[in-house]
Amino acid sequence: MGNKIKIQIKDLWFYYKAGPILENIHVGIPENTITSITGPSGQGKSSFLMTLNRIWQNIDGASVKGEVKINFGNGFKDINYPNYPLPQLRKKVGMVFQVPNPLPTSIYKNIAFPLKLIGEKNRKKIFPKIEYALKKAFLWEEVKDRLKEDANVLSVGQQQRLCIARALVLEPQILMLDEPTSSLDETSLEMIEQLLLKLKKKCTIILVSHYMDQIKRIADKKLVLSNRQLKQQEEEDPLKKKIDTPL
């Protein structure tokens, strides 16, 4: 196996209101790979992502039981431990939503927002980080002359890349994307796939997607969520080989 495990999940249950959405999930997610999650809609793929940065705590009626251990470089720690510092967790586990959600402010301020949250005030330090994140998300060339413009004037594809750039500006170790290409055209879709392939060298990526061909193109580990269970996807041999080759 080429890759160490980054996230180790044991006996994880997710409940919404009274009913369980996820039951007894056991899975390990390897470092520096793209792990895809597919499955019928409404079965809890987004809920699964929410258990990895504990954002479910911001949703009324959601609750979680079980272990989610993540190794951020200093050994596996269970993020469901009550005192686990959430802001720090969420800075290391970036999340990109299905529908782009730029803040109602300028392009610049959108990317600067996470930096503002960590207390970075020095503009000289902020600007290179913004440039870096936008370049990584293949958006720099399109917006470099209009950083002061409102983020809502961008096309949906650009907005999605803006949200990816915003998630990247703090250099997260894990990046979760919830059907990031579902509202995009062919070109933006390709751009984002290229971006993910490049990103995985530095980052562990978890991608929820409906597109089987997209998964075939870029995913290293393929999971299927159905009937509240998360399972390895049945594989054809050549693809399986691809996981085992070191990256």
Add this chain to the structure above:
Amino acid sequence: MEKSFQDRLLVMFSWGCALLLFTGLMVIVGFLVVKGYRTINLALIFGDTRPLDAFLLRQQVFGGLFPAIIGTISLILLSIGFALPMGLASGLYLAEYAQPRLKLFFSLMVDILAGIPSIVVGLFGFSITIFLHHSFSNRIFPCLLISALSLAFLVLPYIIKTTQNAIESLPLQVRLTAPSLGATQLENIIFVLLPSALSDIVSGIVLAIGRCAEDTAVIMLTGVVATAGIPKSVFSNFEALPFYIYYIASEYSDQSELMKGYGAAIILLVICSGLFALAHWVKLQIDPKTQFSY
């Protein structure tokens, strides 16, 4: 597709209602203007005093509406000044912090508060004044401050409700954006939730302003008088346009005084419209949805 009979009926009914409403409004405004337009001049506002002297408080205005206008405006500013921070904070608490049961309880309380008639609020303010007068200092009398506090009580529910609803109706996507980037709950409220909900909150503030401007019952019991001049401090009596109108309507001695009442009504209408227009303008300025509407 051919419209069904019910569809047509509904459309006709809607048009009818809109027309009725518009006609009603026009009749009221038209009536006021026709009756009162002749009285609208500088003398109505400033009496015999030169406007500049009145503004600079060099000379008292007698026989003009200037003190009542200033009274009404100070009353609105003070009341909103008290009610806004409290209402915003309470609305935020209900939307973001309150546990479900407490939320139910406090929401019910706010609804009850919204249902209290203004005359009762006025009596409450009056009773408090009497209580303070007897127990603390016999220099405490009904005054601008007590009127403003009572009015703030009256308009608080509007601001609480609109703040709560505006924040609760933000889509989940928006609510989760900042936390998913590592924001604390407070940072989320300050940087994302409040700014996103602000233009809706302004609607509640507009309602509150209107209520402060037109209310007569509360101030009648808590400090307004027919002649007081411009209030010297928040502890003095004051004049207000709605009370002036009420007073003239019930006790006018001749035709010219009645005409001044109409004039006062028009001025009150203009002040309210001006404040609404200002609030609407602020709303347009801060609403991200309307800034790039193409």
